[in-house]
Amino acid sequence: MKSMFFVLILFVLGFSTAMAQTEKGNRLMGVNVGNITIPTSGGGGTIVSLQPTYGWFVANNLVIGAGIPFFNVSSNGSRATQIGLTPFLRYYVGPSQVKPFFGGSLGIVNTSASSNGSNAGSSTDALYSLTGGVAFFINKSVSFDLGLTYTGGATGSLNTLLAGSANALTPNIPKALNLSLGFQVYFGK
Template sequence: MKKILFTLVMIVTGLSAALAQTEKGSRLAGVQVGNIVIPTSGGSGTIIGLQPAYGWFVSDGLVVGAGIPFFYVGSGGTNITQIGLTPFLRYYIGPSQVKPYFGGSIGVLNTSVSRTGSSSESSTDALYGLTGGLAFFINRSVSFDLALTYTGGNTGAVNSLIAGSANSLTPNIPKSLNINLGFQVYFGK
């Protein structure tokens, strides 16, 4: 009987802690530390980048925030640097320790390309992203996230800077499917 009572107490405690993580007034800070790109319009490539993010829960499960994607690629005398600002909305579903979520973002991204022996070029483009994923809460304050993101937007200027045609040299090239790995830290009210 003690084992059953202990198990019930642990389940109730776990559910209440999981609910409190994404309640109105809480905040999150995190970083996407991995990004594997699967191009949907030709090309090839794999890039690892960083995207810190910060947000506020405006209602239970709904967070509003912003991310700062930063990527650098250097190869064969070509250096590509991207930095942007992407406000986002994300909604977490359910009270469990593994929470599905979905969301969207829209923002701007500056891409600079420099090649050995030639001048630098840059372009600033609008982009958007649609995301679905799972947040694996290891405790009340930390989750590891696995997500799938489709990135869309204006491809013309970025692609002409990089290679003259659609490709996926960088994670935020529009029209790409991204597998994202990251973690979030959740702060109470």
Template structure:
């Protein structure tokens, strides 16, 4: 019984050390976002994008990092997949449990198009950028759920490959873990 109490005390002390972490200088950010884009008009396919990310707070409430956007677009017997690298900067505003979030990012993606209906296959690289405004709600001292409304441009000059881009307004939902600095 004493070992269990000691273990519980140790866990409480460790978690208390994390309580000041969130968005302070030196803290780390690990998590990701997901985007579901359902096309209309000429782009009637469905696109799913997952973007794992890592970052570090270089100042209180200011994080720099990178994400690895991975996407799959399916439309009428064809698929387009992409992988990219997207450095980002994030600013957090407020001190409440729910904070305003502003994010800017630039990067590139490598796109591969494959069609089951023809022998046409193609590859391309595209420059990407985006700017988003949203909120993060801390469900605990270290875990935040976020929603981000962003304008993204991930098009390219290839009309076939451009079908799978996320250019326009997108809704991103994310889950982030905030780790304290090693001070």
């Protein structure tokens, strides 16, 4: 009987802790530290990038924030760098410590490229993304996230700037599925 009572108390504490993570008024800060891009429109290769994020919970389980996507690739004397700003919206589902989430973002990205040390040009383009995934809360303040994101937009200029034709050096980042691994830190009111 004592063990059943102990399990019930742990369950209630775990439930209330999980609810507190995504309550209205809380904030989150995190980063996607591994973002492997799988092109869906021809081409090949993978891209590893970084995206820090910051957001506020405007309602229980609903966060609005912004991310700063950063991408850098170099190969055979060619180099490309992208940096942008992407406001996002994310909704967490359920009260447990394993919370599915879904959301989207709309933003801009600036691409600059060089080939053999000379500037190949730059471009600023719009992009959007739709995402879904699971946040694994290891305690009341930290989650590890696994997500799948579809990215679209008009940033095909990356390959054009680098080599004059699409898919010459890197996959066309828009129209791509991104498998992302990251972590978030949650702050109270």
